[in-house]
Every structure is written in C-alpha cells, then in structure tokens.
Amino acid sequence: MTDAAAAETSFLPVVVAIDGPAAAGKGTLARGLAARLGLAYLDTGSLYRAVGAKLLAEGGDPADAETAAAVARALVPADLGRPDLRSEAVGTAASQVAANPRVRAALLAFQRDFAASPPDGKAGAVLDGRDIGTVVCPDAPAKLFVDASVEIRARRRMEELQQGGGDAIYAAVLADLKERDARDRNRADAPLKPADDAELLDTTDLGIEEALERALAIVQRKTGLAVTKQA
Ligand code: CDP
Secondary structure (H helix, E strand, O other): OOHHHHHHHOOOOEEEEEEOOOOOOOHHHHHHHHHHHOOEEOOOHHHHHHHHHHHOOOOOOOOOOOHHHHHHHHOOOHHHHHOOOHHHHHHHHHHHOOOOOOHHHHHHHHHHHHHHOOHHHOEEEEEEEOHHHHHHHOOOOOEEEEEEOOHHHHHHHHHHHHHHHOOOOOOHHHHHHHHHHHHHHHHHHOOOOOOOOOEEEEEEOOOOHHHHHHHHHHHHHOOOOOOOOOO
C-alpha cells in the first residue's frame, strides 16, 4: 500500500462532544464550533425530543416504556424536522423517555454512526447532548461540559420560547428546568455528568461570542483543528 493509501484508510473523523444541562447554551456553541471548524453537527436532544413529540401526538404516555421504545425504533429522519420539537411539553416528554434504557439503546447506533461517518465528507462531527462524552463517544479527543446557573438558563429558555411566539412564565420555566435536570442527573442509565476528561465551560457570565471563542480555543488545543471559516 502506498503512504497516501495508508493515510486514506487510517483517516478517523474528529469528534467533539458537548454535554451539559438544559438551556446551558450547548446547541449554540455546538453549531458555532461546527461552522467555524468545518465539521458536521448533530443535536442528539432532537432524537429524544422527536420520540417525545411523536408519543404525545399519538396520545401516548411517555411513562409507557414499551410504546416509547417502539416509537424510538421506528424513528425516521423526517421526524427530526417536526415543528413542535422545541416546546417545553416536548422537552419534558423527551427527558421522560430518555430515562428508558430501551429508548437510549434504540438511538445509540444512529449517533455513533453519525460520529464515525459524518455526512458530506466532513472531517469530523460535533455532537451535543447529555452523555456524548461518557457513553456515545467516550474516545472523543475534545469534550466540553457546558454549564450555567439555573436562573440564567431559565432566562435564556424564556427568550427562546418567546422568540418562537410562545408564552412563557419565568417561575414555570425555572421549575421545569430544575425538574428536568434532576431527572437527567439521577437516572440510572447514562446520567448527565461530566466525563472525567471533559473541560468545564461555565457560560453564566459569558455572551455567545465570548463563550464560542473559549470553546474554540479548548477544541483547537485538544484536536489541532484549524478554523476554516472566520466569524
Ligand atoms: O435543548 P435542551 O437543553 O432543553 O434539551 P435537549 O438537548 O433538546 O434534550 C431534551 C432531553 O433529551 C433532555 O432533557 C434529556 O433528557 C434528553 N437527552 C438525553 O438524555 N441524552 C442526550 N444525548 C440528549 C438529550
């Protein structure tokens, strides 16, 4: 085999794992990192949200483990484009079905395949979620755990919901985030927690640009990736 052919076959996509609690800013950071570094992006929460949304739309109960697992196994890419994915009701249903090990097992292969073979021939992928650095891609060279105070996360989620045209009451959003975080942190299967080798990024006092610059610096230090697109 020539050196070039050997290099070709040993090519391994670079994986950037971004985890953290609800509304900490993972999605914005992950999208920004992917755009600046020329990587593919997967919002793994949208998979759990799609399962929750389909269940609710069919009048199902997220606590019904059998039905939730069947919905997860039958998920198709079009489900990830549902217009109702970002509602709080769907977020809550998502965190309920996410505690079900059979739902998690059904969604694991898709996430790992995406990381191993990023679409459009990209050199790697950014995945954001709760268990990317611990379970989905434990060998990822760059892992970030993004956090912020629960109060600032509730404010950000309120703004997001209001921009989407919805009504949002701060106290209700705050209570919902706390309940969801507790469920995500305390579940037995793939609980939300930083991987041992994750870098912590607290965005409580950071604007979007500053948080992105810090995340970029960490990922570049860990992977050697170059910025392909300036801000
Ligand atoms: O956008 P937000 O931070 O509110 O949540 P999300 O990332 O869309 O995820 C919705 C729910 O899916 C979370 O509360 C988790 O329970 C679950 N999830 C998970 O268990 N594992 C992942 N890798 C991603 C999301």
